[in-house]
Amino acid sequence: MSIKIAVIQFPGANCDLDTIHVLKDVMHIDVDLIWHNYFKESKYDGVILPGGFSFGDYLRSGIIAAHSPAIDEAKIMVKDGRPVIGICNGCQILAEAQFLPGAFLHNESLKFICKWINLKVENNNTAFSNKMNTGDVLALPIAHAEGRYFNDNVEELEENNQIVFRYSTEKGELTKDSNPNGSLANIAGICNLEQNCIGLMPHPERASEAIITPKRTTHGLLFFESIIEFIKRRIS
Amino acid sequence: MALQEFIVEVIITNKEKARDPVGETIKRDLLAKKGYDMVSNVRSGQYLRFNLNTESEERAKNIVEDLLNKLRIYNPVTQNFRILKLQKES
Numbered sequence: 427m428s429i430k431i432a433v434i435q436f437p438g439a440n441c442d443l444d445t446i447h448v449l450k451d452v453m454h455i456d457v458d459l460i461w462h463n464y465f466k467e468s469k470y471d472g473v474i475l476p477g478g479f480s481f482g483d484y485l486r487s488g489i490i491a492a493h494s495p496a497i498d499e500a501k502i503m504v505k506d507g508r509p510v511i512g513i514c515n516g517c518q519i520l521a522e523a524q525f526l527p528g529a530f531l532h533n534e535s536l537k538f539i540c541k542w543i544n545l546k547v548e549n550n551n552t553a554f555s556n557k558m559n560t561g562d563v564l565a566l567p568i569a570h571a572e573g574r575y576f577n578d579n580v581e582e583l584e585e586n587n588q589i590v591f592r593y594s595t596e597k598g599e600l601t602k603d604s605n606p607n608g609s610l611a612n613i614a615g616i617c618n619l620e621q622n623c624i625g626l627m628p629h630p631e632r633a634s635e636a637i638i639t640p641k642r643t644t645h646g647l648l649f650f651e652s653i654i655e656f657i658k659r660r661i662s
Numbered sequence: 663m664a665l666q667e668f669i670v671e672v673i674i675t676n677k678e679k680a681r682d683p684v685g686e687t688i689k690r691d692l693l694a695k696k697g698y699d700m701v702s703n704v705r706s707g708q709y710l711r712f713n714l715n716t717e718s719e720e721r722a723k724n725i726v727e728d729l730l731n732k733l734r735i736y737n738p739v740t741q742n743f744r745i746l747k748l749q750k751e752s
Contacts, residue, residue: 485708489734522734529739531676536683576680576740608681 429657431457432470434500434516436491441477441513444631448650452634455654462496471657472509472553473500475516477569477629487530487572488518497523507660509553509653510623514570517615517625526616526625527588528577534608538571542640543606545614545628546594549587552617553656554624557648563598564645566628568606568614573627575609575616583616590624591615622656665715667751668722674736674743675707682706710735713751723748 431449435442442459449457458470467473481490491497497519504510504525512520520526533539547555547562558564583589592612595604605612607627615626626649633639633646676682684706693701716722723745730736736743 485735486737489737493733522737529737531680531740532683534681534683536687578679578739608683 428456429471429654430469431455431653432465432473433457433459434462434465434473434475434496435459436462436475436478436480436494436496436519438480438482439476439478439515441515441629441631445474445476445513448631448634448646452647453650453654455650460496462491462494465496465499467499467502470503470508471661472511472653473503474653475500475510475512475519476631477514477516480515480519483515483572486522488515488520488522491515491519492522501525504618504620504623507620507622509656511554511653512625513631514627514629517627518572520623520625525618525623527583528575528610528616530572530627531574531576532572533570533574533606538569539573539606540567540569541606542567543614543628544594544596544598544604546592546598546600547590548592549590549617549621551587552590552621552624552652554615554617554626554649554652555590556655557652561598563594563596564648565639565641565643566630566633566645568628570607570627573607573609575613575627577610580611580613583613586619587621588616588619589613590617591626591628663717665717667713667715668719668748669751670712670714670722670726670748671746672710672712672726672730672743673707673746674710674741675705676741680740709746719748719750
């Protein structure tokens with residue numbers, strides 16, 4: 427069985443090659459980098475929308491890319507249960523495309539925030555978290571200006587287990603101080619009802635090798651390993 | 663019917679329940695410090711101006727409302743829009 431993943435390149439993407447590097451060089455997965463206008467879903471078991479500033483973040487982060495033909499293709503994958511993952515700008519794109527509920531607003535501080543945070547796993551059944559345990563606290567960096575999650579109805583998200591990750595302290599406490607951007611209910615990552623489409627603001631591709639992480643952790647790898655595990659379970 | 667050029671101006675703002683840190687900062691760190699304490703609230707927004715050629719003013723308004731909704735030029739989860747001004751280009 428050979429698994430093939432696509433990473434979509436939008437104009438203004440800048441985490442596409444980091445994502446490719448982790449999948450290809452660290453995990454030895456078959457992966458293609460594809461320009462957004464040329465992406466066809468039929469060849470792929472999963473797709474990742476990487477971080478960056480697609481279309482310059484004009485109008486709102488992710489909204490122009492949400493109208494790309496690549497999103498029509500990704501929609502087919504969401505519907506038939508294949509993993510569709512958005513990281514940072516990719517996460518904003520999935521929200522603007524309405525694959526995910528809610529929206530991402532400017533950080534409460536109005537600043538671009540680039541720092542390491544702690545992330546608590548809330549739901550380990552998804553295509554992006556099944557290699558973790560609920561309650562695990564992972565170290566990942568964030569790098570965004572528009573990461574403040576907003577939704578009218580957070581109770582519904584909780585009832586449906588759609589909150590996958592939250593910002594927390596190192597011990598897993600959900601405090602105001604551990605919430606870097608003012609996100610509603612410390613939300614850092616969400617999923618669709620079927621749990622195969624996940625958006626995450628922090629950057630696992632920047633936390634997958636000990637040589638580039640401050641505490642020699644490789645927590646980012648768990649996210650990509652979860653995608654592969656999800657595909658294996660789905661195919662078998 | 664001959665086409666005429668119209669200008670439609672649109673303002674997009676965050677819904678009241680979504681905090682607006684731009685407006686809050688203008689009020690707290692500028693107005694309040696410079697003696698404008700009679701200002702009780704500031705909300706920021708985004709301004710767009712559309713020039714379009716259509717048959718009528720009503721048609722111009724309908725087209726702009728349609729594109730705002732269909733293409734999610736504003737995000738209904740967090741934002742509202744309002745047409746500020748609709749005029750015939752002179």
